Amino acid sequence: xxxxxxxxxxxxxxxxxxxxxxxxxxxxxxxxxxxxxxxxxxxxxxxxxxxxxxxxxxxxxxxxxxxxxxxxxxxxxxxxxxxxxxxxxxxxxxxxxxxxxxxxxxxxxxxxxxxxxxxxxxxxxxxxxxxxxxxxxxxxxxxxxxxxxxxxxxxxxxxxxxxxxxxxxxxxxxxxxxxxxxxxxxxxxxxxxxxxxxxxxxxxxxxxxxxxxxxxxxxxxxxxxxxxxxxxxxxxxxxxxxxxxxxxxxxxxxxxxxxxxxxxxxxxxxxxxxxxxxxxxxxxxxxxxxxxxxxxxxxxxxxxxxxxxxxxxxxxxxxxxxxxxxxxxxxxxxxxxxxxxxxxxxxxxxxxx
Amino acid sequence: xxxxxxxxxxxxxxxxxxxxxxxxxxxxxxxxxxxxxxxxxxxxxxxxxxxxxxxxxxxxxxxxxxxxxxxxxxxxxxxxxxxxxxxxxxxxxxxxxxxxxxxxxxxxxxxxxxxxxxxxxxxxxxxxxxxxxxxxxxxxxxxxxxxxxxxxxxxxxxxxxxxxxxxxxxxxxxxxxxxxxxxxxxxxxxxxxxxxxxxxxxxxxxxxxxxxxxxxxxxxxxxxxxxxxxxxxxxxxxxxxxxxxxxxxxxxxxxxxxxxxxxxxxxxxxxxxxxxxxxxxxxxxxxxxxxxxxxxxxxxxxxxxxxxxxxxxxxxxxxxxxxxxxxxxxxxxxxxxxxxxxxxxxxxxxxxx
DNA sequence: TTGTACGCGTTATCAT
DNA sequence: ATGATAACGCGTACAA
Numbered sequence: 001x002x003x004x005x006x007x008x009x010x011x012x013x014x015x016x017x018x019x020x021x022x023x024x025x026x027x028x029x030x031x032x033x034x035x036x037x038x039x040x041x042x043x044x045x046x047x048x049x050x051x052x053x054x055x056x057x058x059x060x061x062x063x064x065x066x067x068x069x070x071x072x073x074x075x076x077x078x079x080x081x082x083x084x085x086x087x088x089x090x091x092x093x094x095x096x097x098x099x100x101x102x103x104x105x106x107x108x109x110x111x112x113x114x115x116x117x118x119x120x121x122x123x124x125x126x127x128x129x130x131x132x133x134x135x136x137x138x139x140x141x142x143x144x145x146x147x148x149x150x151x152x153x154x155x156x157x158x159x160x161x162x163x164x165x166x167x168x169x170x171x172x173x174x175x176x177x178x179x180x181x182x183x184x185x186x187x188x189x190x191x192x193x194x195x196x197x198x199x200x201x202x203x204x205x206x207x208x209x210x211x212x213x214x215x216x217x218x219x220x221x222x223x224x225x226x227x228x229x230x231x232x233x234x235x236x237x238x239x240x241x242x243x244x245x246x247x248x249x250x251x252x253x254x255x256x257x258x259x260x261x262x263x264x265x266x267x268x269x270x271x272x273x274x275x276x277x278x279x280x281x282x283x284x285x286x287x288x289x290x291x292x293x294x295x296x297x298x299x300x301x302x303x304x305x306x307x308x309x310x311x312x313x314x315x316x317x318x319x320x321x322x323x324x325x326x327x328x329x330x331x332x333x334x335x336x337x338x339x340x341x342x343x344x345x346x347x348x349x350x351x352x353x
Numbered sequence: 354x355x356x357x358x359x360x361x362x363x364x365x366x367x368x369x370x371x372x373x374x375x376x377x378x379x380x381x382x383x384x385x386x387x388x389x390x391x392x393x394x395x396x397x398x399x400x401x402x403x404x405x406x407x408x409x410x411x412x413x414x415x416x417x418x419x420x421x422x423x424x425x426x427x428x429x430x431x432x433x434x435x436x437x438x439x440x441x442x443x444x445x446x447x448x449x450x451x452x453x454x455x456x457x458x459x460x461x462x463x464x465x466x467x468x469x470x471x472x473x474x475x476x477x478x479x480x481x482x483x484x485x486x487x488x489x490x491x492x493x494x495x496x497x498x499x500x501x502x503x504x505x506x507x508x509x510x511x512x513x514x515x516x517x518x519x520x521x522x523x524x525x526x527x528x529x530x531x532x533x534x535x536x537x538x539x540x541x542x543x544x545x546x547x548x549x550x551x552x553x554x555x556x557x558x559x560x561x562x563x564x565x566x567x568x569x570x571x572x573x574x575x576x577x578x579x580x581x582x583x584x585x586x587x588x589x590x591x592x593x594x595x596x597x598x599x600x601x602x603x604x605x606x607x608x609x610x611x612x613x614x615x616x617x618x619x620x621x622x623x624x625x626x627x628x629x630x631x632x633x634x635x636x637x638x639x640x641x642x643x644x645x646x647x648x649x650x651x652x653x654x655x656x657x658x659x660x661x662x663x664x665x666x667x668x669x670x671x672x673x674x675x676x677x678x679x680x681x682x683x684x685x686x687x688x689x690x691x692x693x694x695x696x697x698x699x700x701x702x703x704x705x706x
Numbered sequence: 707t708t709g710t711a712c713g714c715g716t717t718a719t720c721a722t
Numbered sequence: 723a724t725g726a727t728a729a730c731g732c733g734t735a736c737a738a
Contacts, residue, residue, distance in 0.1 A: 028725045068715035070420045092445045111462045275653045295648045300628040381709045421731035
């Protein structure tokens with residue numbers, strides 16, 4: 001009975017421990033532990049004391065201390081999420097989905113930013129691995145953050161990368177989307193509407209960007225319309241970035257009749273820019289986005305876009321990290337890819353004559 | 354040396370402990386502890402052993418175990434976020450802001466859903482308080498969840514409520530927005546544009562909803578145009594909810610020339626509905642939302658809305674919970690209210706003649 | 707200047 | 723059927 005108040009939280013009320021329960025019940029603390037944990041195998045517990053202890057524990061409002069349990073090796077049931085830019089609507093939705101999928105498996109999500117800690121990977125590790133997360137999910141492409149990756153490899157947590165883009169030799173399992181198939185679907189949709197002059201607006205920061213841009217170029221060449229100079233416009237992945245991309249695109253000759261964007265955020269920017277410039281959508285210009293973020297359904301007109309199979313991808317990621325079918329760590333590193341369906345809404349229409 | 358592998362994580366690599374460092378350096382574990390924690394006051398440490406221990410610790414890749422530290426009473430630097438519907442764009446943004454504000458104070462955010470656990474408050478408590486969060490931030494109005502509130506009062510964590518709406522006798526500190534002032538600003542803006550027939554679209558689930566609706570009624574009465582029957586339409590806080598609200602509103606006589614919505618999500622729904630019905634915005638109908646969610650700037654036309662001072666509110670909440678100026682728990686429970694500025698964009702215009 | 711011993715709340719392994 | 727006891731990794735008062 002050394003320090004009694006020095007240890008207390010600021011609110012004063014000390015938590016009820018097993019010892020308290022044991023003392024109140026007049027039994028040993030180990031007995032309480034057995035009863036409360038439903039003694040796995042050893043030997044039957046007397047129904048009498050069992051009921052008494054359970055009653056007292058309940059009455060005293062006993063709650064097991066997960067920290068003490070974790071110290072004994074129990075999983076923390078914490079899933080870390082490393083997200084580069086939580087301001088990006090896409091990643092916001094991803095965090096939502098992650099939180100939901102994690103919860104279904106009894107896990108809680110801890111959010112960690114990467115932006116400021118890009119240099120000092122230690123900081124991030126101290127924030128996540130140090131929290132003893134059972135698993136860590138990387139949201140986006142981090143293969144340029146070498147320090148981070150190095151640190152993550154040393155960690156005990158099960159790391160899984162989502163949307164790692166072109167980084168297919170990742171040391172961690174990855175789950176992503178078939179960017180090429182998505183872009184192809186978008187292009188096929190546009191060509192079937194008569195479009196031939198199709199531009200592309202991309203963003204550097206996005207991990208899957210390279211794959212999407214490459215797929216665009218390849219497929220354009222395949223259909224006999226290799227992208228002319230200026231048809232690929234790279235900007236920042238923001239509404240404003242997309243908005244500013246429109247003017248230079250419309251100045252091109254031949255003038256594009258359709259635009260595919262690497263993300264819905266860019267598409268919304270282009271859409272807004274078109275509204276400002278008085279360009280009719282889809283009359284004068286068709287737009288196809290990528291991701292199908294929630295607001296894509298509420299733009300005017302609704303945004304035609306390649307739909308990210310969000311639940312599937314995030315679900316697979318959580319499963320690989322902390323699920324019952326998690327990767328054992330042996331054999332080949334698994335890389336899962338999901339196919340994105342095209343969602344046709346109002347921003348795509350027949351090519352102008 | 355009892356169980357050595359039963360304790361190990363699945364990856365096998367056991368973490369480096371202070372004991373390992375001490376053994377490698379040939380000193381006592383307590384010495385390592387002192388050196389690594391930069392011995393607060395006691396007495397100077399020999400530079401010789403100090404350097405040696407630090408070197409070995411670094412070389413071995415020693416990392417303090419936060420769990421063991423937490424068991425000793427150290428703060429977990431975890432901030433729990435209880436959010437009712439993480440699917441709501443507004444709360445998604447709130448979580449982002451929370452994550453940013455928390456990080457600035459060295460805290461990480463743990464996300465907990467409330468939706469499914471509304472009945473069993475124990476579940477949620479087991480997910481958050483059990484994680485030994487130093488603080489808990491309630492996002493939205495939970496005063497109906499009596500079990501949750503009861504449990505939260507017993508917790509050691511510092512609970513703070515954000516957007517608790519009309520629940521001003523909350524046992525926890527609260528931070529919110531001046532709903533009445535926001536609605537008033539919206540109404541003044543519309544009346545100054547000549548509008549008199551102004552309807553209101555609200556959502557039940559939102560905590561601040563009552564205050565906003567009441568402010569609407571009161572101010573309408575004040576300006577001599579008490580809201581006629583049907584002018585207050587309550588629906589679900591979704592795009593579809595707002596979309597479906599438009600038709601009945603337009604059927605009213607006198608027909609409204611403007612609509613104020615309780616949230617931007619509803620406003621976007623109304624806007625989309627207008628697009629479907631061919632109602633010109635703002636020519637035939639003006640719309641003013643509430644919250645200023647990011648996509649409000651990208652609608653066509655841009656959404657006029659009451660801007661939630663998000664950073665201020667969340668910042669104040671974090672500060673009250675785990676900040677340096679946190680509420681000591683004594684005296685009157687603090688309730689902070691921030692004023693929301695009106696952001697005028699394209700959905701509001703002169704009333705039709 | 708450094709080593710020893712104890713306790714935080716659990717679980718698990720011995721004895722009784 | 724239950725009680726004592728040893729860890730888990732760390733911080734710290736106390737002894738040397």
